[in-house]
Amino acid sequence: MKDAAGDSRAVLRERFKRARAFSERLCEPLETEDYGLQTVVEASPPKWHLAHVSWFYETFLLRPFLPAYSVFHPRFEHLFNSYYEQTGAGFWPRQERGLLSRPTVAEVYDYRHHVDAAMLRLIEGCDVADWPRVAMRLQIGLNHEQQHQELLVTDIKRHFAHNPLRPAYLKDLPQSPLADPAPLRWEPLEGGLVRLGLDSSGPDAAFGFDNERPRHRVFLEPFAVADRPVTNGEYLEFVQDGGYQNPALWLSDGWAEVQTRRWRCPLYWEEVDGAWQLMTLSGMRPLNPAEPVCHLSYYEADAFATWAGKRLPTEAEWEHAADAVEIAGNFVDDGWLHPRPAPDGAGLKQLFGDVWEWTGSAYLPYPGYRAPAGALGEYNGKFMCNQMVLRGGSCATSLDHIRPTYRNFFYPVERWQFKGFRLAETLK
Structure with a gap:
């Protein structure tokens, strides 16, 4: 059966x-x-x-x-x-x-x-x-x-x-050697009329949540995406350049949160005697410049993109870029429980695993979406307001749980998940 x-x-x-x-x-x-x-x-x-x-x-x-x-x-x-x-x-x-x-x-x-x-x-x-x-x-x-x-x-x-003791969940988790980030490269994509969402037709249709359907058409202008997520080292430049003190870089709601919550750096970062450290599941570690930056709100990702003269990709751009990329990377199955530096090589890297990537898209229903009847219809549909979409999974996600069409969503102020981002730009 x-x-x-x-x-x-x-x-x-x-x-x-x-x-x-x-x-x-x-x-x-x-x-x-x-x-x-x-x-x-x-x-x-x-x-x-x-x-x-x-x-x-x-x-x-x-x-x-x-x-x-x-x-x-x-x-x-x-x-x-x-x-x-x-x-x-x-x-x-x-x-x-x-x-x-x-x-x-x-x-x-x-x-x-x-x-x-x-x-x-x-x-x-x-x-x-x-x-x-x-x-x-x-x-x-x-x-x-x-x-x-x-x-x-x-x-x-x-x-x-x-906890001020900064206890370790697992003391012997593996660590990547400290290194500088690899140079960031850009991958251009033609855009055009593309398909977005999960195809639910046929008897062998893959599993997906209701918010990934129906599959529909979206037109994209030509664009480029960074070949990897933004790193700790790059984000540290933003911090040291006064990024958290410059209201011109921030959305209005984001700047209000910066002031109210007194943000000065990503969640879990600490400056101790002039050196940056961060809390991990194995306790405190020195900040590794080559690792993807994570535990950021949408507002922080957007402010960095503005500072860098770029933007966040839309979820349609992200899915189009990821459509032909193999689902592989640093997942919970690997036991690192922490983002790793991008691997060497050409092409798009770390689209899956390591960090969930903020997109510039609000979490909204796809054209023709209808929530399922009954209580299970509350799983996704009733949250389609005031949240932003993230894609790709993280180092805490299971490998067999993720797919290119998977839509995660969080309020733009939340930071405690492994959330990072990559940059994008529109091509003329």
Whole structure:
């Protein structure tokens, strides 16, 4: 039996088991005290992530499709719902996730294992008539868990950086040797009428979220993009040139945030005795000029582009440039958990992995987009306002999670994800 994407029950069962095991493996370096940390609103406690992804399977798969399923705890439906209004249970306030000492870490793991056992029963014993819908929702659930695996990595980093001890998540993570950035080169593209978005036609259509569809036409003027993202060394020049003190470089909202939040450099950068360091998941390190700059807001990326006399690529330009590029790079699978310098060679580099790349495009629906019916329609559609699109994945993203059409989105002020950018310019 195959689902709409061509995956058999056996394949999906193994993918489910791997995904569930990887979430728990990411938490192995944590102490019990770490599981409940929430130092900022946007970063949730690790135990909340572990429970929420289990809630997702329970809500959208086990309750509807597994007869006589027994819920682990009746109040978890409320505690671990993130933002779904149509489930009927409501949800605990996001900013108060770190105020809950109970359930304990052990109870959360018991909850996960309860859901795991039930999910395996569902996959193996699901009625043939229900399987297409189960398989579709399971695909969403697996990709949803991968999103929260990335959030586990980035949220742990945010919480540990709040601690003046600057603790290490993993002390022995690999490091790139300190080096100067490779010269930046430009890759021209002709533009013209191009296709954007995921093709959902045919029985073997690839999985994608609803916000990647429908595929549609976009006209692009000729343009060029940088062959790699902007580096720490290049961004340091912007800092030292007074970039954070010059209102002429900033969008109005961005300049207001600079003043209110007293930004003077990217998140996690610190100047100590005249030398720049940055917080990583292995503790403090010297700033490596060759690494892609990251943990930047959209406003900072845009201000740098203005300072450099360039701009950010639109998401259509980015996808067109990435369309023929192999999906390879520095992902969470590689275990660096930190951006690496661009490799040598010609052509576009680091479009995938290392850092999510801010684009100049607002997160809006594609022409003809319709959100799916029901609570799952809240996954993406209701956030299509006041956010900006990022592309390409990061060093905390799974390799098999990303694709050229993948649209990530965040509010322009947020910095805690591995977010960087590359420059673009219009050709005349």
